[in-house]
Amino acid sequence: MARQRELTALLIGLILAASVPVASASPFPSAPPNAGAGSLTLEPGTLKTRSGTYGADFGALVVPENRSDPRSRLITLPVIRIPAADGNHAEPVFLLNGGPGLSNMGWRPRDYLLAHHDLVMVGYRGVDGSSVLDCPEVKRALKGDGDLLGERSLRNIGAAWTRCASRLREDGVDLDGYTIVEVVDDLEAARVALGYGRVNLLGLSYGTRVAYLVALRHPSSILRSAMIGVNPPGHMVWEAATVDSQLGRWADLWARDAKMSARTPDLLATMRDVVHDMPKRWFPVTIDPGKVRVMTFLLLYHRKTAPLVFDAYVAAKRGDASGLALMSLAYDRMVPSLLTWGEMASKAVSADYDSSRDYVAELDPPQATMGSPLGKLLWGPLRFGSWPTRRIPEEYRRPGPSDVETLLISGSIDCATPAAFAEQELLPRLSHGRHVVLSEMGHVEDTWGSRREGVALLLTSFYQTGIANDSLIAPLPMDFSVKRGFPKLAKAGRAVLVVGVVVVAGGVGWLVRSLAR
Numbered sequence: 001m002a003r004q005r006e007l008t009a010l011l012i013g014l015i016l017a018a019s020v021p022v023a024s025a026s027p028f029p030s031a032p033p034n035a036g037a038g039s040l041t042l043e044p045g046t047l048k049t050r051s052g053t054y055g056a057d058f059g060a061l062v063v064p065e066n067r068s069d070p071r072s073r074l075i076t077l078p079v080i081r082i083p084a085a086d087g088n089h090a091e092p093v094f095l096l097n098g099g100p101g102l103s104n105m106g107w108r109p110r111d112y113l114l115a116h117h118d119l120v121m122v123g124y125r126g127v128d129g130s131s132v133l134d135c136p137e138v139k140r141a142l143k144g145d146g147d148l149l150g151e152r153s154l155r156n157i158g159a160a161w162t163r164c165a166s167r168l169r170e171d172g173v174d175l176d177g178y179t180i181v182e183v184v185d186d187l188e189a190a191r192v193a194l195g196y197g198r199v200n201l202l203g204l205s206y207g208t209r210v211a212y213l214v215a216l217r218h219p220s221s222i223l224r225s226a227m228i229g230v231n232p233p234g235h236m237v238w239e240a241a242t243v244d245s246q247l248g249r250w251a252d253l254w255a256r257d258a259k260m261s262a263r264t265p266d267l268l269a270t271m272r273d274v275v276h277d278m279p280k281r282w283f284p285v286t287i288d289p290g291k292v293r294v295m296t297f298l299l300l301y302h303r304k305t306a307p308l309v310f311d312a313y314v315a316a317k318r319g320d321a322s323g324l325a326l327m328s329l330a331y332d333r334m335v336p337s338l339l340t341w342g343e344m345a346s347k348a349v350s351a352d353y354d355s356s357r358d359y360v361a362e363l364d365p366p367q368a369t370m371g372s373p374l375g376k377l378l379w380g381p382l383r384f385g386s387w388p389t390r391r392i393p394e395e396y397r398r399p400g401p402s403d404v405e406t407l408l409i410s411g412s413i414d415c416a417t418p419a420a421f422a423e424q425e426l427l428p429r430l431s432h433g434r435h436v437v438l439s440e441m442g443h444v445e446d447t448w449g450s451r452r453e454g455v456a457l458l459l460t461s462f463y464q465t466g467i468a469n470d471s472l473i474a475p476l477p478m479d480f481s482v483k484r485g486f487p488k489l490a491k492a493g494r495a496v497l498v499v500g501v502v503v504v505a506g507g508v509g510w511l512v513r514s515l516a517r
Helices: 002-018 136-141 151-170 180-194 206-217 240-256 258-263 267-276 289-299 306-317 322-337 341-352 373-383 419-429 444-449 452-465 486-495 497-516
Strands: 023-025 040-049 052-064 074-082 093-096 119-122 128-132 199-204 222-228 405-411 433-438
Touching: 040 074, 040 180, 052 180, 074 180, 093 180, 093 206, 119 180, 136 151, 136 322, 136 341, 151 341, 151 373, 180 206, 180 341, 199 206, 206 222, 222 444, 222 452, 240 258, 240 267, 240 306, 267 306, 289 306, 289 322, 289 373, 306 322, 306 486, 322 486, 341 373, 405 419, 405 444, 405 452, 419 433, 444 452
Parallel strands: 093 119, 093 199, 199 222, 222 405, 405 433
Antiparallel strands: 023 040, 040 052, 052 074, 074 119, 074 128
16 A cells, blocks of 8 residues: 555656646747737746756747738747857757647757757747637547547537637638648748848657748758658658558567567557457446547557557456556546647648548558557548638648758657658658668657757757767667556556546656657
């Protein structure tokens, strides 16, 4: 019982930590009443983050909501500039976070970049600033009705998308203004307003798509662009075959581990059996198979969390469904509030949606091991509802040639942005591109967050010389061992049932949210 109490206290701490912002800043200034498009109001202040305290400039950038409409209203975006420590500044680095649906203002600055470069954050329209595309209708519908990925739930979610879009438009929001192309032009407006010549870009996941379109649309404004977890055009849709292929990579690594292969010699077969014959309950907890599958995919993003998934599936195959129950509960504590859903919809639909596809069937084929659960959740409801936003120009919906010096960084076992897409679709179109694939690494956090010394040299050498030095990035073999997996956590929660299971589920949600930043 002592260990259970310690575990519960730890997870309560994790949940409380999740409510603390990544960065707290002094208030942003207000734009003057008659400020025109492109104007930037700056005030000095202090930026406090978990990594330190920095002097910074806080700004309000005024931009048109829809640049293609001369009558468009103006909106305001926040801007943060952290000056370089070195007086002889090199080109600044514009930071582009993942998403869509996540803020671009919560970066923890890396001191190795600040040594010679100003760091600049420009808010993402629709999630940062004066116009936020919040969709409480979608948030409620994402709790599901029966099986989360069943038709009834998908119909409800689709109807919620339609209601949210209608409400926003009635409130005066021009949804056609919330595309990635408009974000790209926001960055250009900020560059001009800040008085910079050429700048560098650092994009993570969805931010790599933004960076790539900046290079296509404003190539003379960019010196060098680094992308971690590369998302080429077309790949905000996770295909079922791709998910299964990446699962196969995980399974190959599992099979090479004698202890793991002794637990189950065929990890893929084990997962397939559990997915296609999901237990319905554990103790008093109803297990939602769709929620388990969505959480499975999200937890497969990183090498820290993937072993927890495999441990839970192996236990379920042996008759212990407690880990799956915890994952089902954790979904409700995490996914519905994970993103600003209207912003996510506008960016994704305008960039990658294909109205000729049947996403419900294509992303969940019966022969698949896992299918594409998150893809089905996000794209399937559009069969039953709509998000009315214009498509971005075709030239930005497919890979195009770029002469910008570009560094692509991928993890070899990344389920979210597989290295093959960067290698096969993007790299051939980059006349000055290089691709570094990190062995046995997953999505962004595995590279940006954990390989700090090696990534520091990789990025600083690239920004300074155009040559990326990867000499400090040594292979890090995968470790599948789990000390306190989901089954143990679930049982610890059951011991203090009223609070414990909910607390444990919240802790799992916090873990995924923290890795997604």
